[in-house]
Amino acid sequence: MEIGRVLFLGGAFLTHAFVGYALVRGFTDADPRIGIVFGLLPDADFCFPAAWGWPLVHRGVTHTPLFALTVVAGSYAISRYRETAVAVGLAIGSHLLIDSLSPKGIDWLFPLETTWSPGLPVHSPTATVLLWAVSIGLLRWRATDGRTID
Numbered sequence: 001m002e003i004g005r006v007l008f009l010g011g012a013f014l015t016h017a018f019v020g021y022a023l024v025r026g027f028t029d030a031d032p033r034i035g036i037v038f039g040l041l042p043d044a045d046f047c048f049p050a051a052w053g054w055p056l057v058h059r060g061v062t063h064t065p066l067f068a069l070t071v072v073a074g075s076y077a078i079s080r081y082r083e084t085a086v087a088v089g090l091a092i093g094s095h096l097l098i099d100s101l102s103p104k105g106i107d108w109l110f111p112l113e114t115t116w117s118p119g120l121p122v123h124s125p126t127a128t129v130l131l132w133a134v135s136i137g138l139l140r141w142r143a144t145d146g147r148t149i150d
């Protein structure tokens, strides 16, 4: 894999993890590491062998609202904590929202294949700085609003 691709993917992974962390930390009392794990979960599809084909490809089934709802319901069924399910939903939802704005988009209506996307460069340096700035702002707000810091 070429170095430019490695840097692009590394930046995208870090951004998804950080945005998920900040959302969970900012809006829930759940363990913010949930935001890292579930902010990254949809991109586990990079591990799928290419031979499997659609929908087990990058931006396939793991990047759909149906998958996200299944994971959120599963997290609630296992933990029995609403706060955990909300945290999981924020993290995985942020990943899908960010990726849905990119040129490749996501399949919002899975199992139907859709191709619509606004085509925004969501993993460009400018968008990355913006996402990190908003996330840092959220963490600063959380740290200064009188709520406890873990």
Ligand SMILES: [Zn+2]
Residues within 6 Å of the ligand: 042, 043, 063, 095, 099
């Ligand atoms: Zn993704």
